[in-house]
Amino acid sequence: MKIESNLKKHKANPTNKTTYRNFPMVPKVIFGSGSFSQLGDILLPMRKNSEAPFIFMVDDFFENQQFLAQVPLMFNDEVIFISAEEEPKTAQVDALVAQIREKYSELPSGIIGIGGGTLLDLAKAVSILLNNKGLAKDYQGWDLVNKPALYHVGIPTISGTGAEVSRTTVLLGPEKKLGINSDFTPFDQVLLDPDFSKTVPKDQWFYTGMDCFIHCVESLTGTYLNAFSQSYGEKAMELCQEVFLGDIPVEDSRDKLMMASWHGGMSIAYSQVGVAHAMSYGLSYLLGIKHGIGNCLVFQHLEEFYPKGVALFNKMMDKHNIQLPKGVCADLTQNDFDVMVNISLGLEPLWENALGKDWKTIMTPERLQVLYEKI
Amino acid sequence: MKIESNLKKHKANPTNKTTYRNFPMVPKVIFGSGSFSQLGDILLPMRKNSEAPFIFMVDDFFENQQFLAQVPLMFNDEVIFISAEEEPKTAQVDALVAQIREKYSELPSGIIGIGGGTLLDLAKAVSILLNNKGLAKDYQGWDLVNKPALYHVGIPTISGTGAEVSRTTVLLGPEKKLGINSDFTPFDQVLLDPDFSKTVPKDQWFYTGMDCFIHCVESLTGTYLNAFSQSYGEKAMELCQEVFLGDIPVEDSRDKLMMASWHGGMSIAYSQVGVAHAMSYGLSYLLGIKHGIGNCLVFQHLEEFYPKGVALFNKMMDKHNIQLPKGVCADLTQNDFDVMVNISLGLEPLWENALGKDWKTIMTPERLQVLYEKI
Numbered sequence: 001m002k003i004e005s006n007l008k009k010h011k012a013n014p015t016n017k018t019t020y021r022n023f024p025m026v027p028k029v030i031f032g033s034g035s036f037s038q039l040g041d042i043l044l045p046m047r048k049n050s051e052a053p054f055i056f057m058v059d060d061f062f063e064n065q066q067f068l069a070q071v072p073l074m075f076n077d078e079v080i081f082i083s084a085e086e087e088p089k090t091a092q093v094d095a096l097v098a099q100i101r102e103k104y105s106e107l108p109s110g111i112i113g114i115g116g117g118t119l120l121d122l123a124k125a126v127s128i129l130l131n132n133k134g135l136a137k138d139y140q141g142w143d144l145v146n147k148p149a150l151y152h153v154g155i156p157t158i159s160g161t162g163a164e165v166s167r168t169t170v171l172l173g174p175e176k177k178l179g180i181n182s183d184f185t186p187f188d189q190v191l192l193d194p195d196f197s198k199t200v201p202k203d204q205w206f207y208t209g210m211d212c213f214i215h216c217v218e219s220l221t222g223t224y225l226n227a228f229s230q231s232y233g234e235k236a237m238e239l240c241q242e243v244f245l246g247d248i249p250v251e252d253s254r255d256k257l258m259m260a261s262w263h264g265g266m267s268i269a270y271s272q273v274g275v276a277h278a279m280s281y282g283l284s285y286l287l288g289i290k291h292g293i294g295n296c297l298v299f300q301h302l303e304e305f306y307p308k309g310v311a312l313f314n315k316m317m318d319k320h321n322i323q324l325p326k327g328v329c330a331d332l333t334q335n336d337f338d339v340m341v342n343i344s345l346g347l348e349p350l351w352e353n354a355l356g357k358d359w360k361t362i363m364t365p366e367r368l369q370v371l372y373e374k375i
Numbered sequence: 376m377k378i379e380s381n382l383k384k385h386k387a388n389p390t391n392k393t394t395y396r397n398f399p400m401v402p403k404v405i406f407g408s409g410s411f412s413q414l415g416d417i418l419l420p421m422r423k424n425s426e427a428p429f430i431f432m433v434d435d436f437f438e439n440q441q442f443l444a445q446v447p448l449m450f451n452d453e454v455i456f457i458s459a460e461e462e463p464k465t466a467q468v469d470a471l472v473a474q475i476r477e478k479y480s481e482l483p484s485g486i487i488g489i490g491g492g493t494l495l496d497l498a499k500a501v502s503i504l505l506n507n508k509g510l511a512k513d514y515q516g517w518d519l520v521n522k523p524a525l526y527h528v529g530i531p532t533i534s535g536t537g538a539e540v541s542r543t544t545v546l547l548g549p550e551k552k553l554g555i556n557s558d559f560t561p562f563d564q565v566l567l568d569p570d571f572s573k574t575v576p577k578d579q580w581f582y583t584g585m586d587c588f589i590h591c592v593e594s595l596t597g598t599y600l601n602a603f604s605q606s607y608g609e610k611a612m613e614l615c616q617e618v619f620l621g622d623i624p625v626e627d628s629r630d631k632l633m634m635a636s637w638h639g640g641m642s643i644a645y646s647q648v649g650v651a652h653a654m655s656y657g658l659s660y661l662l663g664i665k666h667g668i669g670n671c672l673v674f675q676h677l678e679e680f681y682p683k684g685v686a687l688f689n690k691m692m693d694k695h696n697i698q699l700p701k702g703v704c705a706d707l708t709q710n711d712f713d714v715m716v717n718i719s720l721g722l723e724p725l726w727e728n729a730l731g732k733d734w735k736t737i738m739t740p741e742r743l744q745v746l747y748e749k750i
Contacts, residue, residue: 019408022417022564027402031603031645032395042397189397192603216694227630228406228567231638235610263606270406 017226023270024183026154026165031192032067033255036155040072043110043166046151052109053098057123058357059084059115059157061199076104084118087284087291090136092175093125100130107131110151110188116208117161117170117291124169124185127152133309137173142349145182154187157196159257160208160292162215162265164190167319170281170291176343177285194254206244206322209257210307212264213240214295217309218274219267222353226270233267237259240354244316274354275305275363277373278347282340287328296324301374305354340372342364377571398645399558401540406567408630411530414566415447418485421526425450427484427690430475432498434459434490434532436574450609451479457492462659462666463509465548468500475505482506485526485563491583492545492666495529499544499560502527511555512548517724520557529562531572534632535667537590537640539565541612545656545666551718552660567637569629581619581697582667584632585688585710589638589670592684593649594642597728606641611635619691628650649729650680650738653722654746657715671699676749680729704750715747716740 030038043054053076058067060081070077077264080096100108107130113123126138127149130140139145154164163169167186168179179185197205216237219229239260241254280294289297300317303310317324329337345351351359405413418429427453433442435456446454455471474481482505488498500511502524507514529539538544541552542561554560572580591612594604614635618628655669663740664672675692678685692699704712720726720743726734 017632018407018409019413020405022405022413024403025400027400028397029400029603030395030397032393032601035395038394038397194602226407227569227627227634228404231614231631231634232608234613234636235606238609239606252602256606259602259606263610297508371522 004319005108021270024167024186025266026187026190028189029192030190031258033195033251034193035191036070036193036195039112039153039155042189042191043072043112043153046110047074048106048109051104052106053077054105054110054112055080055108055126056112056114057082057096057119057126059119062114062157074092074231078103081124082115082119084116086118086246086288087117087172087177088122088125088170090125090140090171090313092270093122093129093171096122096126097129107150110153112153112155112318113187114155114157114158116158117163117211120156120161120163120187121169121171123154124149124163124187125171126179128169128180128182128184134319136171137175139180139182140171140173140176140178142181143183144182147182147184149184151188153189153191155191155193155196156261158200158204158208159197159254159261160210160212160264162190162212162261162268165262165265166269172285176346177281178347192258194251194258197254197258202320203322204292206316206320207290207296208261208280209240209244210296210316211292212236212257213244213313213316214263214276214299214309215264215268215273216240217263217306218276218354219271221306221309222271222274223356224353229267231273232263232270236262236264236267239263243310245312245319272349272353274350275302278344278350279353281347282342282344282372283328283375285343286332286336286340289328296322297328297375298371300324301371329372337369337372344368384413396645399542399561399571400641401562401565403564404567405565406633408570408626409568410566410693411445411568411570414487414528414530417441417564417566418447418487421485422449423481423484426479427481428452428479429487430455430483430501431487431489432457432471432494432501434494437489437532453478457494457497457652459491459492461493461663462547462552463497463500465492465500465515465546466496468504468511468546471497471501472504475501481692482525485528487528487530489530489532491531491533492538492586495531495536495538495562496544496546498529498560499524499538500546500555503544503555503557503559511546512550514555514557515546515548515551515553515558518558520555520559522559524559527565528564528566530568530571531633531636533575533579534572534629534636535585535587535639537587537636537643540637540640541644547660551721552656553722567633569626569633570639571581572629577695578697579667581691581695582671584615584619584635585671585674585691586667587611587632587636588619588688588691589651589674589684590639590643590648592681592730593620593651594639594646596681596684596730597646597649599646599728604642604646607638607645611637611639611642614638616687620687620694647724647728649725650677653719653725653729654743656722657747658750660701660718661707661711661715664703665694668699671697672703672750673746675678675699676746704747707747712744712747716743719743
C-alpha cells in the first residue's frame with residue numbers, strides 16, 4: 001500500500017535549479033544473520049600496520065564478556081563502550097578524538113561503530129574529525145568537510161534510523177542540533193546482521209522503527225521527491241507496514257525492518273525529511289529527548305500535514321500497545337518555546353521539502369509553538 | 376503484486392556455508408532528467424593530468440554532432456563509437472585496451488561507458504584490463520581480478536540490464552560466454568539520466584525491460600534469495616508491472632524503468648539469476664543472439680519453472696503487441712545443441728540458484744535440449 005505519494009516535479013536539491021546531487025552510497029555492504037562473525041576478515045586488509053589500531057565504539061548495552069569474545073581484536077585495538085542514553089554531542093566527539101589522538105602514536109586504521117543511531121553517528125563524526133582540523137561544531141551544516149574521513153564501519157544493532165546509509169551525522173552542538181552533512185560522512189563498510197536486534201526492548205524497537213516509517217512519510221510527501229527517492233521510500237514503507245501491521249514470523253520481521261531502515265535511509269538521503277524531524281530536533285535540543293521517541297511525540301500531532309501517515313501511525317501504536325508520555329511541554333516557559341522554535345525553523349531544507357518554497361508564510365513561529373504546546 | 380517469492384532460508388552464496396558475500400555497491404550515483412549536463416563537473420576532480428585522457432566509449436547510435444556537442448571533452452579526451460549490434464567480446468576488449476595503451480603515453484584518467492549493456496560491459500572490462508595484465512578471457516569467472524580497475528563511469532541509455540550496478544561484465548569469449556565477476560567490476564560512478572531512453576526503439580525497450588523483469592523473477596524464486604535481495608527484487612518487480620502493465624505517463628515510465636533496472640540489478644547482485652539466463656547465454660554464444668531478445672525467446676518456454684512469471688510475461692507481450700521470432704533453433708545440428716547445452720550447464724551458480732543443490736539430477740542435458748528445441 002502506498003500513501004501520500006505526491007510525486008511533484010521538483011528536483012532533489014534545495015535550490016530547485018536543475019542541478020542534482022551526486023549522491024554517495026556505502027561502497028560495501030554485507031547482509032545476513034550471523035554475518036558479524038566475518039568482521040575480522042573484512043577488517044584485516046584495511047589494517048595500516050600493527051601500531052594503527054581499530055577503535056570499536058560500542059553501545060554499553062553490549063558491555064559483557066560474551067559480546068567482547070566476538071569482537072575481532074588484534075594488536076592494540078581498543079573497545080570504547082559508550083552510553084546511548086543521551087543524544088550524541090559535538091563536545092563528546094571532540095573528547096573522543098582528543099583521547100584517541102593522545103593515546104596512539106599514529107592515526108587508527110579505522111573506527112567501527114556498533115549500536116543504534118547514537119553510536120553510528122558518533123563513529124562517523126569521530127572518523128571525520130580524526131582527519132580534519134578543528135571541532136565537531138565547525139562542521140555542522142552542509143558540505144563543510146574538506147578531507148575524507150578515516151575508514152569507518154557501521155554495524156547497526158537496532159533498525160530504523162537510516163544512519164547506516166545516510167550522509168549525515170546528527171549532533172547536539174552548543175548552538176544547534178544539526179548534522180555534519182557531507183560526501184565523506186557515509187560509512188565505507190556496513191555490516192547488517194539482524195541477530196543484533198534480538199535483544200532490543202519493545203518500546204525502543206517501536207520508536208526506532210517509527211523513525212524509519214516517518215522518514216518514508218516525509219520523503220514520499222516532500223517537494224524534493226524524485227523517482228530515485230520514491231522507489232526506495234515506497235519499498236521501505238511497505239516493509240514497515242509488513243513489520244508493524246502484518247503478521248509475519250519474528251525472524252522475517254527482524255530482516256525486513258533492517259532492510260526498511262536501509263531503504264528508508266536511501267530515500268531521505270536523496271530527498272529530505274520534513275515537519276516531524278524539524279520539530280523533533282527542537283525537542284531534543286531543549287529537553288534532551290531521544291530522537292526516536294521525539295519523532296513519535298511530534299508525529300502524533302501532525303495529521304494536518306500527513307493525514308494518511310498519522311492514521312497508519314495510530315494503527316501501529318494501537319496494535320503494539322504503545323503509550324507515549326503526555327504533557328512533555330506542559331511546564332515550559334516562553335523562552336523555552338522560543339528556543340525550540342528557533343532551532344526547528346533553522347532547518348530550512350526540511351521545511352522547504354515539507355511545505356514548498358513558500359514555507360515561511362505557512363509555518364510561522366506562532367503556529368509552530370501551538371504544535372509544540374500539544375506535546 | 377508479489378510473485379513466486381519463495382523465501383527459502385539459504386544463504387547468499389553458492390556454497391551454502393554461513394559466509395556471506397561482502398557486496399560492492401556503486402559509491403556515487405546521480406539521478407535526474409538532464410543530469411548528463413553535470414558530467415563535466417563530476418569528471419573534473421578525477422582528471423590525473425592533461426596527458427591522461429578520459430575515454431568515452433559510446434554506442435554508435437549516438438554518433439552525431441548534437442550528441443558530441445554535449446560530451447564534456449577536454450585536453451586529449453577521446454570518444455570511441457562502438458556498435459552494439461553484437462554482444463561484447465573478449466577479443467574486442469583486448470583490442471580496445473591495446474589501442475588505448477598504444478595511443479597514450481600514460482594510462483587514461485578513466486573510462487566512461489555510454490550505452491546499453493554492451494557498452495557498459497565493454498567499459499567495465501576495458502577499465503579492468505587497463506590495470507591488470509593479460510587478456511580479458513583470463514578473467515572470465517568469479518573473483519579472478521587482482522588489481523582495482525581504472526576509474527570508470529557508467530551512463531545507461533536504455534533501462535533493464537542492471538549492468539549499471541552489477542559486479543559482472545558479461546563477455547563472449549573463445550570458449551564461453553561468462554562474466555568477469557569481481558569486486559573491482561562495478562562502476563565508480565553512475566549517472567542515471569532518463570532522457571537518454573527517449574530515443575529507444577519500442578522492441579528494444581521491451582526486450583531490455585524484460586531483462587530486468589526476468590532478473591526479478593529469477594532472483595525472487597531462487598534458492599540464494601535473502602531479505603536484502605528480496606526487497607530490491609520486489610520493488611523492481613512492482614516497477615516493471617507499473618511500466619509494462621500499468622497506465623502511467625511516459626515520463627514517469629522512463630523514470631520508473633530506470634529505477635527498476637537499478638533495483639533489479641541490486642537484487643541479482645546479492646543473489647543470482649536462473650534458468651532463463653543460463654539458457655540465454657548458450658543461445659547467444661552459438662547464434663550471437665542479443666541478450667534481451669534471447670532472454671525473451673527462452674523465458675516464454677519456462678512456465679514449468681516460473682509459472683506466474685511466464686503468465687505475467689505473456690500479458691506484457693500481448694499488451695505491447697510484441698512478436699518474437701519463431702523457429703530460431705529449427706535448423707540446428709546435434710553438435711550445435713551440444714555446444715549450447717554445454718555452455719549453459721557450465722553456469723553452475725545459476726542452476727544451483729534456480730533448482731537447488733541437486734540441480735544436476737533435475738536439469739539433464741537431454742531435458743535442456745528439449746527446451747532449446749522449442750525456441
